[in-house]
Amino acid sequence: MLKINKLHKSYPIGDSSLHVLKGIDLSVEDGEMVAIMGSSGSGKSTLLNIIGMLDEADEGEYILDGVPIKNLTEKKAAIYRNKFLGFIFQSFNLINYKNAVENVALPLYYQGLKRKERIEKAMFHLEKVGLSNWATHLPNELSGGQKQRVAIARALAANPKLLLADEPTGALDTTTSYEIMDFIQSLNDEGKTILMVTHEEDIANMCKRIVRLKDGVIMEDVFVNQVRASANV
Amino acid sequence: MFLFERDTWQEVYDSLSKNKLRSALTMVGVWWGILLLIGLLGSAKGLENSFNRLFGDFATNSVFVWAQSTSKPFKGFQEGRQVSLTVGDAKKIEENVEGIEFVIPRNVNSALVVHDFLSGNFSVNGDYPILDQVQKKKMIQGRFINQTDIDQNRKVVVISEEIYKQLFEKDADMIGKYIQLNGMNFMVVGMFETGNANMGPTSDMHIPFTTFQQIYNMGDEIRWMMITGKPEYDISQIESDAKLILRNLNSIHPDDSRAFGSFNLGKEFAKITGFLTAMQFLTWFVGIATLIAGVFAIGNILLITVKERTKEIGVRRALGATPYEIKRQIVVEAVFITLMAGLLGIITGGWILIALDNAFGQGTEAVIVNASVPITVVFIALLILVVLGTLIGLIPAFKATSIKPIDALREE
Numbered sequence: 212m213l214k215i216n217k218l219h220k221s222y223p224i225g226d227s228s229l230h231v232l233k234g235i236d237l238s239v240e241d242g243e244m245v246a247i248m249g250s251s252g253s254g255k256s257t258l259l260n261i262i263g264m265l266d267e268a269d270e271g272e273y274i275l276d277g278v279p280i281k282n283l284t285e286k287k288a289a290i291y292r293n294k295f296l297g298f299i300f301q302s303f304n305l306i307n308y309k310n311a312v313e314n315v316a317l318p319l320y321y322q323g324l325k326r327k328e329r330i331e332k333a334m335f336h337l338e339k340v341g342l343s344n345w346a347t348h349l350p351n352e353l354s355g356g357q358k359q360r361v362a363i364a365r366a367l368a369a370n371p372k373l374l375l376a377d378e379p380t381g382a383l384d385t386t387t388s389y390e391i392m393d394f395i396q397s398l399n400d401e402g403k404t405i406l407m408v409t410h411e412e413d414i415a416n417m418c419k420r421i422v423r424l425k426d427g428v429i430m431e432d433v434f435v436n437q438v439r440a441s442a443n444v
Numbered sequence: 445m446f447l448f449e450r451d452t453w454q455e456v457y458d459s460l461s462k463n464k465l466r467s468a469l470t471m472v473g474v475w476w477g478i479l480l481l482i483g484l485l486g487s488a489k490g491l492e493n494s495f496n497r498l499f500g501d502f503a504t505n506s507v508f509v510w511a512q513s514t515s516k517p518f519k520g521f522q523e524g525r526q527v528s529l530t531v532g533d534a535k536k537i538e539e540n541v542e543g544i545e546f547v548i549p550r551n552v553n554s555a556l557v558v559h560d561f562l563s564g565n566f567s568v569n570g571d572y573p574i575l576d577q578v579q580k581k582k583m584i585q586g587r588f589i590n591q592t593d594i595d596q597n598r599k600v601v602v603i604s605e606e607i608y609k610q611l612f613e614k615d616a617d618m619i620g621k622y623i624q625l626n627g628m629n630f631m632v633v634g635m636f637e638t639g640n641a642n643m644g645p646t647s648d649m650h651i652p653f654t655t656f657q658q659i660y661n662m663g664d665e666i667r668w669m670m671i672t673g674k675p676e677y678d679i680s681q682i683e684s685d686a687k688l689i690l691r692n693l694n695s696i697h698p699d700d701s702r703a704f705g706s707f708n709l710g711k712e713f714a715k716i717t718g719f720l721t722a723m724q725f726l727t728w729f730v731g732i733a734t735l736i737a738g739v740f741a742i743g744n745i746l747l748i749t750v751k752e753r754t755k756e757i758g759v760r761r762a763l764g765a766t767p768y769e770i771k772r773q774i775v776v777e778a779v780f781i782t783l784m785a786g787l788l789g790i791i792t793g794g795w796i797l798i799a800l801d802n803a804f805g806q807g808t809e810a811v812i813v814n815a816s817v818p819i820t821v822v823f824i825a826l827l828i829l830v831v832l833g834t835l836i837g838l839i840p841a842f843k844a845t846s847i848k849p850i851d852a853l854r855e856e
Binding site: 260263265266285286289290292293294298300304306308309313317318320321322326365369 | 450451454458459462463755756758759760761762763764765766767768769845848849850853
């Protein structure tokens with residue numbers, strides 16, 4: 212699914228530069244569920260952003276689904292993002308003046324689908340996250356868990372190969388976090404490849420593999436026994 | 445074509461209607477600009493119309509000439525000689541000056557006019573029917589002097605509404621009635637609307653030219669003449685040509701500028717026309733400058749809007765919006781908002797013109813007549829708005845996509 216070789220990234224800070232990623236090697240197969248862990252400043256978010264094509268590496272190789280991701284124009288990056296990737300954010304990032312179903316349909320809009328088709332698909336995914344009754348509600352009328360479920364539905368709408376989640380449970384309480392994780396696990400069970408950044412051990416243990424970053428290098432990369440979220444709910 | 449897709453407009457509608465205050469504030473600038481443009485242009489047009497109406501009954505390319513006394517001795521005549529114009533002079537001018545339309549000899553005198561027990565002193569004009577072509581009389585009843593009146597030296601008179609009011613009882617008949625001019629009976633054959641008192645010599649009552657000659661023993665002498673030039677000829681040239689001929693005919697020194705007095709209506713009219721043109725230019729200038737300021741205000745607010753929406757734009761790009769799609773959306777929003785504001789401005793501008801018309805545009809003494817803006821101007825203004833809206837929309841559009849999506853997402 213994705214292969215990363217000797218990835219480097221540094222950010223300029225004033226006159227000096229901060230070397231955030233110092234040669235990352237990582238390969239993820241189809242159907243994996245990987246947690247990327249690390250303290251703040253370890254480079255985990257940067258790695259996720261590079262994988263998400265929101266940021267570009269300075270050095271190294273990144274191949275996504277057989278396509279080398281290098282020197283992309285903004286346009287191409289946008290098309291790849293739309294085709295390959297689904298994003299789930301810590302702060303949900305729903306568009307606050309669009310209702311749930313419109314938010315879910317947004318990636319489909321950028322795929323150029325007709326409105327009717329979009330709404331149909333979006334409703335299907337809303338149904339899947341159990342929010343079809345909330346389709347016409349605006350984000351500020353939803354609870355945190357509901358918002359994240361709408362965001363997951365949106366990430367799924369374009370039927371991406373890879374789901375990228377940046378602290379998906381970071382803004383949620385434990386119970387809700389587990390509900391969301393339960394749902395993400397079920398997506399993985401259906402075969403979706405999932406990459407998530409987290410700093411919570413219990414959340415990471417609900418994945419199948421944990422990659423620990425420290426100071427821009429991978430310290431540990433282990434497969435773990437997945438803890439089912441449903442067992443904790 | 446994305447412009448014809450419902451989705452494009454849905455997006456525009458959503459982002460504008462969900463941010464009503466911002467949208468409204470954005471629109472105010474352009475709305476005000478176009479309102480001013482329409483209001484000013486309309487008022488200027490109204491003023492122009494009112495001037496045109498004032499001069500409308502008058503052949504404006506004309507000059508009035510009368511005789512005075514000489515200021516230079518010439519050919520044995522001493523200075524200070526009283527000069528007089530004759531019907532022959534008028535004929536000679538008509539025959540010899542290039543570009544003449546009409547030369548109308550006119551006589552005027554004052555007379556005591558009596559009808560029943562009412563009387564008054566009025567000026568009496570001796571005129572030819574042709575006067576009606578140069579200085580249009582709006583007949584309320586009856587007719588103006590005709591050729592038969594001239595040929596037969598009839599004692600008929602055409603009076604103004606003002607005189608009718610002074611000499612006749614309210615609503616009394618006057619056609620066919622007789623009034624006394626210096627003791628002689630004249631039959632009233634017509635009544636015309638009183639002209640604007642500011643416009644040249646007023647003509648209170650007119651009798652046939654030939655009759656005038658007889659009763660005042662004028663012979664061929666005339667008091668003054670109206671000379672009208674064809675539209676394409678310069679009236680100042682005609683004036684000096686005519687005076688040259690008059691000096692020749694009357695043995696007056698070629699440099700004697702005092703012998704004949706004149707009032708060049710054409711020149712005065714040109715002054716007013718020039719003033720109106722200048723005013724119109726000013727109007728356009730002010731209107732368009734305001735409009736441009738308004739469009740810049742839109743650009744400015746859209747820029748703030750883009751800043752406000754940085755995160756949203758980041759999310760959209762993460763979801764697969766290309767920079768082109770983001771730009772397009774912002775430009776469409778800019779154009780749409782300018783166009784809406786422009787249309788609103790045109791409508792309210794129209795209301796203002798209607799209000800102006802109601803307040804100042806009624807009756808014969810109206811200052812602003814038919815204040816209006818040609819529809820082509822409105823369309824051109826809209827077109828300019830669309831072009832400016834597109835251009836100004838490009839600034840925030842490029843700004844929006846110049847931020848990397850990752851930075852946009854990080855924005856709190």
